[in-house]
Amino acid sequence: MTKERIRFTLRIPDNIYEKLNTLAKKQGVSCNSLISTILFDYVNKKEHKHERVTNF
Known part of the structure; x- marks a missing residue:
């Protein structure tokens, strides 16, 4: 199974x-x-922090 990837430019x-x-x-x-x-x-990390706040 191949993971789909998105190509983008970061400056x-x-x-x-x-x-x-x-x-x-x-x-x-x-x-x-x-x-x-x-x-x-x-x-x-952001998703985990959000879960802790919403599951309070």
């Missing part, structure tokens, strides 16, 4: 890209993979 300042790229290299992953992981974790 970020050079200094942020360099930091992300350096971190990705240290972790042995691509910059794209690192950014995807960061976004995935952020969304999950």
